[in-house]
Amino acid sequence: MQLPAMEQSVKVKVEVSDVSLAYDRTPVLRAVSVTVEPGEFFALLGPSGSGKSTLLRLIAGFNQAQSGRILIGGEDVSRVPPWRRDIGMVFQNYALWPHKTVAENVAFGLEERRLPRDAIRTRVKAALELVGLQDYGARRPGQLSGGQQQRVAVARTIAIEPKVLLLDEPLSNLDAKLRVYMRAELLALQRKLGITTIFVTHDQEEALSISDRVAVLDGGVIQQIGTPIELYDAPANRFIANFVGTINLVRGRAARSDGGATFESPAIGRIVLPGAVGDGAAEIAIRPHAIVLAQSGAATDPACTWVDGTVGAREFLGEFVRYVIEVNGAEITADEPHFSDRVTYKPGDPVRVGIDPARVKLFPA
Amino acid sequence: MSPRATPVQFAVAALIALFLLVFLVVPVITVIYVAFADGAGGFTLSHFSSFFHITLMRESFWNSLYVGFWSVLISSLIAIPLAYFTVRFEFRGAVLIQTLGILPLVMPPFVGAVAMQLIFGRSGGVNLLLNEWFGVTLPIMEGLNGVIFVEALHYFPFILMNLVVALNNIDSSMEESAQNLGASGLRLFRRIVFPLAMPGYVAGAALVFIKVFDDLGTPLVLNQTNLLAPQAYLRITTIGIEDPIGYVASVIMVAASLFALWASTWVMRGKDYATLQRGYAGLAKRRLSAWQTAFAYGWIVLVLLVVLAPHIGILLLSFAKLWSFSVVPETYTLAHYATVFQDSPRMIWNTVLYCGIAATLDIVIATAIAYIMLRTRIPGRQALDFTVTIALAIPGVVLGIGYLRTFRGIEIPFTGELLTSSWLLLVLAYTVRRLPYALRSCIAALQQMHVSLEEAAENLGANKGRTIRRIVVPLMAGGMLAGFIISFMTAAVELSTTIMLVTAQNDAPMSYGIYLYLQSAAGRGPGAALGMLAVLLVAVGTYLSHRLIGRTGGTQPLEVQKIAV
Numbered sequence: 017m018q019l020p021a022m023e024q025s026v027k028v029k030v031e032v033s034d035v036s037l038a039y040d041r042t043p044v045l046r047a048v049s050v051t052v053e054p055g056e057f058f059a060l061l062g063p064s065g066s067g068k069s070t071l072l073r074l075i076a077g078f079n080q081a082q083s084g085r086i087l088i089g090g091e092d093v094s095r096v097p098p099w100r101r102d103i104g105m106v107f108q109n110y111a112l113w114p115h116k117t118v119a120e121n122v123a124f125g126l127e128e129r130r131l132p133r134d135a136i137r138t139r140v141k142a143a144l145e146l147v148g149l150q151d152y153g154a155r156r157p158g159q160l161s162g163g164q165q166q167r168v169a170v171a172r173t174i175a176i177e178p179k180v181l182l183l184d185e186p187l188s189n190l191d192a193k194l195r196v197y198m199r200a201e202l203l204a205l206q207r208k209l210g211i212t213t214i215f216v217t218h219d220q221e222e223a224l225s226i227s228d229r230v231a232v233l234d235g236g237v238i239q240q241i242g243t244p245i246e247l248y249d250a251p252a253n254r255f256i257a258n259f260v261g262t263i264n265l266v267r268g269r270a271a272r273s274d275g276g277a278t279f280e281s282p283a284i285g286r287i288v289l290p291g292a293v294g295d296g297a298a299e300i301a302i303r304p305h306a307i308v309l310a311q312s313g314a315a316t317d318p319a320c321t322w323v324d325g326t327v328g329a330r331e332f333l334g335e336f337v338r339y340v341i342e343v344n345g346a347e348i349t350a351d352e353p354h355f356s357d358r359v360t361y362k363p364g365d366p367v368r369v370g371i372d373p374a375r376v377k378l379f380p381a
Numbered sequence: 382m383s384p385r386a387t388p389v390q391f392a393v394a395a396l397i398a399l400f401l402l403v404f405l406v407v408p409v410i411t412v413i414y415v416a417f418a419d420g421a422g423g424f425t426l427s428h429f430s431s432f433f434h435i436t437l438m439r440e441s442f443w444n445s446l447y448v449g450f451w452s453v454l455i456s457s458l459i460a461i462p463l464a465y466f467t468v469r470f471e472f473r474g475a476v477l478i479q480t481l482g483i484l485p486l487v488m489p490p491f492v493g494a495v496a497m498q499l500i501f502g503r504s505g506g507v508n509l510l511l512n513e514w515f516g517v518t519l520p521i522m523e524g525l526n527g528v529i530f531v532e533a534l535h536y537f538p539f540i541l542m543n544l545v546v547a548l549n550n551i552d553s554s555m556e557e558s559a560q561n562l563g564a565s566g567l568r569l570f571r572r573i574v575f576p577l578a579m580p581g582y583v584a585g586a587a588l589v590f591i592k593v594f595d596d597l598g599t600p601l602v603l604n605q606t607n608l609l610a611p612q613a614y615l616r617i618t619t620i621g622i623e624d625p626i627g628y629v630a631s632v633i634m635v636a637a638s639l640f641a642l643w644a645s646t647w648v649m650r651g652k653d654y655a656t657l658q659r660g661y662a663g664l665a666k667r668r669l670s671a672w673q674t675a676f677a678y679g680w681i682v683l684v685l686l687v688v689l690a691p692h693i694g695i696l697l698l699s700f701a702k703l704w705s706f707s708v709v710p711e712t713y714t715l716a717h718y719a720t721v722f723q724d725s726p727r728m729i730w731n732t733v734l735y736c737g738i739a740a741t742l743d744i745v746i747a748t749a750i751a752y753i754m755l756r757t758r759i760p761g762r763q764a765l766d767f768t769v770t771i772a773l774a775i776p777g778v779v780l781g782i783g784y785l786r787t788f789r790g791i792e793i794p795f796t797g798e799l800l801t802s803s804w805l806l807l808v809l810a811y812t813v814r815r816l817p818y819a820l821r822s823c824i825a826a827l828q829q830m831h832v833s834l835e836e837a838a839e840n841l842g843a844n845k846g847r848t849i850r851r852i853v854v855p856l857m858a859g860g861m862l863a864g865f866i867i868s869f870m871t872a873a874v875e876l877s878t879t880i881m882l883v884t885a886q887n888d889a890p891m892s893y894g895i896y897l898y899l900q901s902a903a904g905r906g907p908g909a910a911l912g913m914l915a916v917l918l919v920a921v922g923t924y925l926s927h928r929l930i931g932r933t934g935g936t937q938p939l940e941v942q943k944i945a946v
């Protein structure tokens with residue numbers, strides 16, 4: 017693809033190794049290590065307060081770690097002040113300067129780099145074109161919509177052709193529809209420029225849908241790093257299982273048996289699982305769409321383990337129906353694909369719940 | 382951890398600390414020291430004991446508290462209904478009330494005092510008419526009443542402005558949720574609106590009390606010298622810089638002002654009630670019924686007439702050939718202005734020069750302190766803010782005495798001139814005294830600015846210095862200019878320190894000139910004329926600055942919301 021005056025950037029690797037940080041003795045990051053590959057679109061995912069912004073600001077140079085190192089392109093930047101790092105950051109609130117026009121905002125970083133005036137003009141133009149705002153240069157940020165402000169913030173950052181692009185919840189101030197649209201735009205822009213990008217979000221759907229890889233942060237600790245599919249299919253612990261996508265967690269006890277393990281719980285009784293585990297308290301995780309439902313008394317697939325339950329509530333979501341089923345005092349969420357000729361259950365209906373042991377994940381508790 | 386403070390930041394903080402130490406802390410401590418020191422340098426309470434053995438001093442002490450208390454009370458009675466009208470009801474008088482807010486800033490109370498005597502005094506216009514129509518007179522300007530009346534009229538806007546801001550900051554959802562839960566009418570006011578507005582009221586009331594204690598000109602002009610400020614001034618100027626009684630009076634004044642300041646911060650503590658939500662207005666406005674409108678307008682017009690009385694009086698006086706025992710002057714003349722233009726161009730220039738320098742220094746120092754306070758982690762930075770705020774509670778007389786005592790015999794390098802007889806000391810006094818105003822203005826401006834605006838600049842390659850120059854200062858410009866105006870205007874009408882520190886007629890600013898004129902009956906006309914010129918100067922300055930703010934435009938930072946996630 018032809019780029020207007022904007023080159024593919026030199027791709028740079030970002031390594032965060034064993035970084036710990038505390039605000040007034042409250043630990044916020046604990047021994048965090050992450051490697052972002054050159055040109056990767058990398059998401060930092062975690063609930064609010066988990067330390068995502070702190071980690072991002074550390075990379076940008078606004079925070080100082082108590083220990084650990086940060087390498088950008090192999091070079092330790094711990095002692096480099098923010099203004100010499102060449103790491104572009106898009107702030108959550110965009111941080112556009114109200115006293116400067118859109119074009120002046122975008123020109124700022126180039127002026128600080130003492131570029132000749134002509135070069136600044138062409139690069140501002142190119143950056144604004146890239147985000148589709150070429151006609152808005154003379155406006156003030158206050159005269160733009162939220163989505164447009166967001167693009168200006170992005171244009172201002174990429175205008176300096178940074179080595180790394182950091183985005184702190186860049187979409188959280190937009191309405192739901194625009195959010196989905198803008199995330200695709202951001203990804204397309206990143207692919208065009210090929211710039212190593214770290215994207216912070218608390219929205220798991222956002223992280224899974226556009227990133228190459230995701231690091232999940234909770235309580236200042238990296239819980240898992242992997243591709244979206246890895247996180248979804250092979251969650252490393254129950255936090256990830258619960259946080260990424262929707263899942264049923266059932267408590268019980270696991271015991272070793274030949275060829276696998278047995279898991280016993282008051283809710284679903286006894287189930288034989290493939291794969292080895294240790295003995296003791298455990299929890300199993302099952303995705304709602306891995307559960308099959310059958311009418312009471314109907315013939316059932318013997319590969320699954322079946323228990324009887326009662327439909328408690330249902331939500332019709334179009335492509336599927338989400339049921340909450342009461343099974344021996346526990347609640348199980350099950351998603352049934354919906355077609356017009358398919359039976360649906362009403363609250364109060366007796367129903368059989370089928371669990372395929374191959375799709376069950378077991379965690380020691 | 383945020384990155385550590387830079388050496389430049391440390392150097393600036395140290396420089397400011399040094400300035401405050403030399404020109405505020407040391408002079409005040411010196412005054413306190415002298416009040417408690419016996420001849421040999423030991424500690425003694427004997428000066429206090431002699432102070433309270435002098436009948437006049439005891440009387441002055443009680444009189445000062447009496448005047449302070451009643452001035453606050455009467456100011457409140459004027460300000461509270463006005464504040465409530467503007468905030469609560471939808472009517473055009475609100476603009477009028479807002480204008481009232483800046484009136485006292487453009488004319489010092491001691492100037493108005495003369496006019497007030499002519500209008501409300503025993504043989505003033507109002508009493509002449511009352512006597513003619515009803516055969517009664519009101520002792521409004523008799524004795525301490527006069528001081529209280531003048532002070533209340535001049536300083537009530539401090540309560541008004543603070544209260545209006547506080548009320549405007551109450552989100553309508555506060556009131557609505559209370560209504561939703563069943564509160565209405567007076568109970569709603571008492572349980573929700575009043576507590577939320579309380580901090581604003583207390584701040585204003587404390588300020589009025591402090592200003593009244595500080596005012597030296599009004600009692601002198603009204604010849605009510607049995608108050609603390611005039612006594613301190615008279616003891617030092619007539620008996621001498623060594624007389625401990627003047628120092629004791631000073632310490633008592635400082636203690637009373639500090640107490641008022643402390644009480645107001647104590648009441649305000651932990652009550653930062655800015656409940657305003659984004660995109661919502663303040664308290665719901667109501668439409669006034671017909672009789673309410675009549676009452677509101679009646680009250681406002683009455684207050685406005687009284688508040689404007691000194692201004693109108695001074696205007697008339699400045700043109701009056703003869704004005705006594707009549708409601709308005711009988712014959713008019715331009716002679717007073719001629720006299721003033723003959724005598725005082727130098728004073729006008731001095732005012733512009735001194736106040737210009739002082740206000741500029743204030744803005745520079747205030748911006749630096751605001752930045753250090755809000756954007757760096759320099760240890761002890763709170764102490765800067767604290768010290769500057771204390772300056773608010775140091776009466777001008779006290780600072781003047783402190784300067785004369787601390788810097789006596791000290792020469793200005795290279796010129797050999799004594800610091801105590803130089804106008805430089807006056808400029809420094811203005812700078813210190815008006816710094817709290819400039820600082821509040823700058824802190825407010827910087828607080829409105831989200832840190833990310835600066836971080837974005839650093840992220841794009843600007844270092845701290847360039848970020849301050851290209852982002853912080855332009856965005857604070859509005860607040861800085863507002864601070865400059867306030868400092869300039871209030872320094873231009875300063876008299877308490879001015880009287881103490883002016884040594885040569887040639888170096889005197891306008892406020893001093895007006896005071897000198899007003900001392901004699903013959904000087905009233907020219908004094909009023911010079912007063913009008915001062916008002917004009919301040920008014921023109923304010924107008925120009927507002928134009929300037931208007932033109933730079935967009936100095937108000939874009940509303941950057943704080944985001945929880």
Ligand SMILES: Nc1ncnc2c1ncn2[C@@H]1O[C@H](COP(=O)(O)OP(=O)(O)O)[C@@H](O)[C@H]1O
Nearest residue numbers: 039044062063064065066067068069070071946
């Ligand atoms: N400047 C600060 N001082 C003290 N604590 C802070 C500061 N900034 C963030 N924190 C705390 O650090 C934790 C992580 O914050 P943050 O990195 O902003 O989380 P996230 O971006 O994941 O929501 C939170 O508990 C927050 O309260």
Ligand SMILES: [Mg+2]
Nearest residue numbers: 068069070946
């Ligand atoms: Mg965050």
